[in-house]
Amino acid sequence: MLKLEGVDAKYDSFKALDDVSLEIDAGELVVLLGANGAGKTTLFNTISGLMKPAAGRITIDGKDVTGRKPSALVQAGVVQCPEGRKLFPGMSVLKNLRLGGYVHRRDRAGMNRTLEHILAMFPILEEKKDQPAGSLSGGQQQMVAVGRALMGRPKLLMLDEPSLGLAPLVVKQVFETVKSINAEGTTVLLAEQNAYAALKIANRAYVIENGKLVMQGDRDEMLGNEAVRKAYIGA
Numbered sequence: 121m122l123k124l125e126g127v128d129a130k131y132d133s134f135k136a137l138d139d140v141s142l143e144i145d146a147g148e149l150v151v152l153l154g155a156n157g158a159g160k161t162t163l164f165n166t167i168s169g170l171m172k173p174a175a176g177r178i179t180i181d182g183k184d185v186t187g188r189k190p191s192a193l194v195q196a197g198v199v200q201c202p203e204g205r206k207l208f209p210g211m212s213v214l215k216n217l218r219l220g221g222y223v224h225r226r227d228r229a230g231m232n233r234t235l236e237h238i239l240a241m242f243p244i245l246e247e248k249k250d251q252p253a254g255s256l257s258g259g260q261q262q263m264v265a266v267g268r269a270l271m272g273r274p275k276l277l278m279l280d281e282p283s284l285g286l287a288p289l290v291v292k293q294v295f296e297t298v299k300s301i302n303a304e305g306t307t308v309l310l311a312e313q314n315a316y317a318a319l320k321i322a323n324r325a326y327v328i329e330n331g332k333l334v335m336q337g338d339r340d341e342m343l344g345n346e347a348v349r350k351a352y353i354g355a
């Protein structure tokens with residue numbers, strides 16, 4: 121469903137993405153591994169239209185979306201859940217969630233159904249729906265961020281470091297949730313430092329280094345790969 125061909129992205133003269141080509145099929149859960157500064161966020165921002173590629177082509181379901189605005193990408197079904205959550209801390213949980221459907225959904229009844237589904241997925245948010253998002257714990261705020269992204273009914277959900285800064289037990293819940301979102305039919309691209317846990321739920325992975333994709337493989341290949349283990353998993 122998503123295809124990148126020879127994509128470059130630049131910050132002034134610095135090439136942060138260099139000739140990136142990748143393909144993700146509908147229904148897949150694909151992990152993007154890379155060290156700090158490797159280019160994961162840049163790649164996400166380029167796919168979601170926040171950054172314009174300096175070269176190359178991006179297509180979604182065969183349709184060229186290269187250089188389109190973020191709102192057009194949301195319309196096409198691409199929704200990004202950014203690193204660091206970026207909620208509106210003073211607004212209620214419910215309002216934060218509703219914002220996820222604001223740009224392009226006009227079907228009130230459908231939005232309410234999606235909202236109900238999300239609150240059922242995260243019962244703690246139902247309990248805290250009228251509280252300011254900023255008063256929730258880190259893990260709960262992450263749930264709001266994922267829930268808000270799901271309100272956009274994405275075809276492709278891009279999650280940037282969803283486990284960042286969370287306690288181990290909460291990390292486990294986040295990965296289980298990502299897995300179940302994927303099992304319900306949403307294609308997922310997941311950037312994670314927590315490589316082992318991410319690979320465990322993935323179909324495939326790409327490795328990015330200095331803006332280049334240097335390796336790809338299915339879950340078992342990646343888990344068994346010496347270089348991947350050394351660089352991203354340890355032990």
Ligand code: ATP
Nearest residue numbers: 131134136154155156157158159160161162163203
């Ligand atoms: P992290 O896990 O730390 O978020 P990342 O893999 O997401 O890392 P990016 O944030 O995409 O990496 O950064 C890729 C490269 O681009 C890095 O060398 C970074 O310093 C550089 N970079 C990122 N944002 C900017 C910017 N706004 N201006 C200039 N350079 C940037």
